[in-house]
Amino acid sequence: KKKDVKNGEFKLKEQKTGKLKQTVIPTNCMKAIRLYIAKLEDEDFLFSSQKGINKPIGRIQAWRIIKDIETRFKLPSLGTHTLRKTFGYHFYKQFNDVVTLQKIFNHKEPKETLIYIGIQQDEINLLMKKFNS
Incomplete structure (x- = not known):
């Protein structure tokens, strides 16, 4: 309200x-x-x-609104967790503070938070691009 x-x-x-x-x-x-x-x-x-x-x-109507946005803007699959993960990703990139983000998400371990927001995958991808055999 x-x-x-x-x-x-x-x-x-x-x-x-x-x-x-x-x-x-x-x-x-x-x-x-x-x-x-x-x-x-x-x-x-x-x-x-x-x-x-x-x-x-209700939850169903909120989901319908998100799906409508997905369709209108030709976005990849959206959901409530997409919004949550996007927030987490940008919060981490701005403050580089995984502990606070872990508390916000109520995760048990910082590693869980980094995996959830896709940071570890981003870092792996970046390193693989730089890797020379």
């Missing part, structure tokens, strides 16, 4: 672990969010369902 994000952060309960997680919204994202929520009431959902009065969209 608008009230949940208007202060630049939000809390959510992770489905897999049941843990409550607080997340700060990056400043550049918050600028766009403020424009988007300007005309919403505090109790309005950010993504309202068209099925009922003041209900949020």
Whole structure:
């Protein structure tokens, strides 16, 4: 809901672990969010369902929206994990901080995080291109 994000952060309960997680919204994202929520009431959902009065969209509808974007822009297979991995990849490239990213993703080991975001494969590819036999 608008009230949940208007202060630049939000809390959510992770489905897999049941843990409550607080997340700060990056400043550049918050600028766009403020424009988007300007005309919403505090109790309005950010993504309202068209099925009922003041209900949020469900997981299936979110998936349909992502698939529509994939089709419209002729992108390779997209999903919610694509967005999560892309965030992780760019966060790592900007800050080179695998430990913080590991905490964000709730992974047990930094190695798991690097594999998840594809960094190890990128490094292997780069080294293979430079390798001379």
